[in-house]
Amino acid sequence: MAEQVDVVVIGLGVGGEEAAGRLAQAGLSVVGLDPRLVGGECPYWGCIPSKMMIRAGNLIAETRRVDGMAGTATVEPDWAPVAKRIREEATDTWNDQVAVDRLVGKGVTFLREAGTITGPGKVSAGGREFEASRGIIVATGTVPAIPPIDGLAGTPYWTNHEAIEADTLPASIIVLGGGAIGLELAQVFARFGVAVTVVEAADRVLAMEEPESSDLAREVLEKDGITFRIGVSAKAVDHAGGSFTVTLDDGDSVSAEKLLVATGRRVNGEGLGLDAVGIDLSKRHIEVDEHVRAAGKVWAIGDVTGVGAFTHTAMYQANVAVFDILGSGDAPLASYHAMPRVTFTDPEIGAVGLTEKHAREQGLDVKTAMSQIPSSSRGWIHKAGNEGFIKLVVDNSRGVLVGATSAGPTGGEVLGALAVAVHAAVPVNSLQQMIYAYPTFHRAIGDALREL
Numbered sequence: 100m101a102e103q104v105d106v107v108v109i110g111l112g113v114g115g116e117e118a119a120g121r122l123a124q125a126g127l128s129v130v131g132l133d134p135r136l137v138g139g140e141c142p143y144w145g146c147i148p149s150k151m152m153i154r155a156g157n158l159i160a161e162t163r164r165v166d167g168m169a170g171t172a173t174v175e176p177d178w179a180p181v182a183k184r185i186r187e188e189a190t191d192t193w194n195d196q197v198a199v200d201r202l203v204g205k206g207v208t209f210l211r212e213a214g215t216i217t218g219p220g221k222v223s224a225g226g227r228e229f230e231a232s233r234g235i236i237v238a239t240g241t242v243p244a245i246p247p248i249d250g251l252a253g254t255p256y257w258t259n260h261e262a263i264e265a266d267t268l269p270a271s272i273i274v275l276g277g278g279a280i281g282l283e284l285a286q287v288f289a290r291f292g293v294a295v296t297v298v299e300a301a302d303r304v305l306a307m308e309e310p311e312s313s314d315l316a317r318e319v320l321e322k323d324g325i326t327f328r329i330g331v332s333a334k335a336v337d338h339a340g341g342s343f344t345v346t347l348d349d350g351d352s353v354s355a356e357k358l359l360v361a362t363g364r365r366v367n368g369e370g371l372g373l374d375a376v377g378i379d380l381s382k383r384h385i386e387v388d389e390h391v392r393a394a395g396k397v398w399a400i401g402d403v404t405g406v407g408a409f410t411h412t413a414m415y416q417a418n419v420a421v422f423d424i425l426g427s428g429d430a431p432l433a434s435y436h437a438m439p440r441v442t443f444t445d446p447e448i449g450a451v452g453l454t455e456k457h458a459r460e461q462g463l464d465v466k467t468a469m470s471q472i473p474s475s476s477r478g479w480i481h482k483a484g485n486e487g488f489i490k491l492v493v494d495n496s497r498g499v500l501v502g503a504t505s506a507g508p509t510g511g512e513v514l515g516a517l518a519v520a521v522h523a524a525v526p527v528n529s530l531q532q533m534i535y536a537y538p539t540f541h542r543a544i545g546d547a548l549r550e551l
């Protein structure tokens with residue numbers, strides 16, 4: 100006999116945890132399911148520990164910038180305090196008791212079980228059956244996509260999990276994939292003295308961003324000592340004698356102690372029972388509408404929706420689902436036209452909305468403008484580590500920004516102003532008349548606007 104509840108949330112990563120807690124606090128009876136840790140990737144193997152690693156790597160880089168600007172300084176990188184901080188402060192040694200208590204404290208019934216949808220409103224988990232009168236939220240995230248490279252399966256390669264859990268660093272590492280995970284971790288490892296080679300199959304790193312971002316990322320990471328193999332694919336992997344050898348399709352090979360596979364993520368629909376409610380995974384993600392509804396009485400939020408795999412997207416969609424499920428008259432509708440994203444390399448590469456290429460592909464009347472951070476007043480003052488730029492993508496016919504990139508020492512923070520402009524479609528004319536504080540990094544936005 101099925102247990103009657105209001106909502107079942109399958110997957111308690113950042114999206115599911117937020118939705119389950121809010122719905123329970125609103126008075127609904129909510130069952131939350133996750134066989135792993137409440138909080139998901141972001142706090143345990145993603146955003147938070149990786150940003151702690153980046154903070155440590157950036158401290159090393161800043162110390163090395165003292166020479167010639169503020170005296171002399173030497174730094175002896177040591178991974179031990181970083182690993183300790185991740186273990187003790189970020190992840191509680193990968194123990195989610197605090198998160199479970201917080202969730203249960205909000206009134207959610209938590210089961211450390213995987214959920215399977217068995218029919219409309221019906222979910223089975225750990226031998227129990229639930230019937231959800233309001234519906235089901237699918238928030239099961241993604242898993243690393245492991246490419247079918249000869250010899251790779253069965254080797255002790257790293258994904259983000261092993262990289263984040265590492266107590267010690269290897270002498271050398273090959274990073275397969277020059278996306279956000281690959282570049283952020285590559286730079287950290289290099290700053291701690293690891294010999295890093297990044298292998299990227301596309302013709303540039305950060306291939307979804309502006310080509311100027313790709314060039315900048317490669318240039319600064321090369322200064323950190325990283326070797327790039329761009330436009331080549333791994334054909335075979337061999338692991339012998341404690342070392343990996345990756346054979347590339349141009350005939351070359353690279354060897355290192357460790358191999359990190361960071362070639363993207365995939366939705367894992369196995370055992371989830373999506374067929375039972377007519378959800379098709381042939382597009383490799385769960386399609387949702389503006390209410391983040393995926394099927395009758397089924398909502399999907401977060402990485403499973405394929406709308407930008409970011410914590411802020413999962414939280415945003417959770418909010419949309421919560422309002423919709425509660426039947427609020429003023430429920431927000433999801434819109435992704437001002438999707439912000441930041442690659443936390445040093446310099447940070449922030450972007451919002453459309454790239455120039457994507458804007459042109461949409462047939463917009465595109466105009467672009469750029470300014471360089473090193474030639475802005477603040478960039479010039481900053482000197483060491485001042486690489487970066489502002490790029491604006493304008494829809495000329497509407498006179499508004501539809502996209503922008505902000506790369507620089509605080510690129511992710513400067514992005515805030517550009518995100519407001521794209522989100523609210525602030526007229527370019529109005530942005531040009533604003534006062535930009537002197538001498539700030541964000542003043543370079545004004546420099547770029549003058550080029551239009």
Ligand SMILES: Cc1cc2nc3c(=O)[nH]c(=O)nc-3n(C[C@H](O)[C@H](O)[C@H](O)COP(=O)(O)OP(=O)(O)OC[C@H]3O[C@@H](n4cnc5c(N)ncnc54)[C@H](O)[C@@H]3O)c2cc1C
Nearest residue numbers: 110112113114139140145146213214240401402408409410
């Ligand atoms: C190294 C790294 C760094 C990152 N850095 C950033 C960053 O700086 N900023 C940013 O915005 N994003 C970052 N991300 C991305 C971010 O972590 C994800 O976008 C976010 O975690 C997605 O949340 P989610 O709730 O959709 O899924 P997840 O966090 O993946 O959680 C999904 C949960 O569902 C559970 N689950 C799966 N199947 C089932 C089932 N059948 N039944 C029950 N539960 C199930 C899983 O165990 C998991 O706990 C990073 C990711 C990585 C890997």
Ligand SMILES: NC(=O)c1ccc[n+]([C@@H]2O[C@H](COP(=O)([O-])OP(=O)(O)OC[C@H]3O[C@@H](n4cnc5c(N)ncnc54)[C@H](O)[C@@H]3O)[C@@H](O)[C@H]2O)c1
Nearest residue numbers: 246276277278279280281299300301361362363408441442
């Ligand atoms: N700062 C952030 O917000 C942040 C940080 C890390 C991760 N993330 C999220 O996590 C997701 C996953 O990150 P990711 O870096 O794994 O994926 P990604 O899709 O960003 O990059 C994967 C890269 O691997 C390359 N690639 C694919 N197959 C390959 C192969 N066989 N050989 C060599 N290269 C190959 C792709 O061309 C691509 O450039 C991202 O989409 C991002 O949204 C966000």
